[in-house]
Amino acid sequence: MKNLNMFCLSLEPSHYDFIKNLNYIPVGLGDKKFNNHWTQDNTGINISEKNKNYGEYTFHYWLWKNYLDKLDDDEWVGFCQYRKFWSLHHIKNENINIDTINTHALKSIPKDLESCESILGEQMFVNQWRTMKFIKTALKLFVKKPSLISKTKRNLNFHFDWMHGENNLNKAIDLLDDSNKNDFRKFVNNEVSFNPHNMFICKSKKQLKNYYEDLFPWLEKCEQIFGFENLKGYGQTRIYGFLAERFMSYWFKKNTIYKEIPILFYDIRKNFNM
DSSP, rough: OOOEEEEEEESOOGGOOOOOOOHHHEEEOOSSOOOTEESSSSSSSOOGGGGHHHHHHHHHHIIIIIGGGGGGGGGGGEEEEEEEBBSOOOOGGOOOHHHHHHEEEEEEOOOGGTSSSSEEEEOOOOOOOOOHHHHHHHHEEEEEEEGGGGGGGGGGHHHHHHHHHHTTTHHTTSOOHHHHHHHHHHHHHHHHHEEETOOOEEEOOHHHHHHHHHHHHHHHHHHHHHHTTTHHHHHHHHHHHHHHHHHHHHHHHSOOOOEOEEEEEEEGGGSOOO
């Protein structure tokens, strides 16, 4: 029995039939022309012009402002992407293709997950790369803090400094409300893994609303520091999406009973004309 509203985000209008055949809700993002059958982030109250910097979260903002109250109270709400899908099983990459996605992709929440309040993707560890790779690409950080030679010191804060600009995460955390500031700072300084890809499934639209009410006012404050014009490279251009990704892991782990399940990787653009 279907008990899941799964929004599948895509940049390509040609993906519509495939997404509908999964019994998902197709969401069109970006500048391409989508027909009226798609759900889009550029209607009603929206920040679609920030998609380059916010990524998936321009749709989350639209959902928060325009559609959240229309969702059923007794159905889960989830989010996936045209190249990342939820599954209950680990599948080897060589066994994933356009046909097997339909077989393995999550369609409903099974009974053994009903006791939890949110579902997150399996953790991504940020301290597993070889030390020489870190030194080659983050030499300045190692010179400032030689203790980073130890894997146990390469926490989420270090990883964000390395990938998205030194001290940017700390600057952003300074702007958080008092109920999250200290806890989130502890999280990024103590943890060496996070739940990736801005993908989650939530049981309660009330909890989802609470998440958005913590997240978006904070990101708006961050715009006053980072802006949009002087962000260099993908790691900084998409900084608001990366801040949200780290905050998502922290927030759902703090505020919900959660479980983790696999995420399958297969880019369906391989099978469709652009």
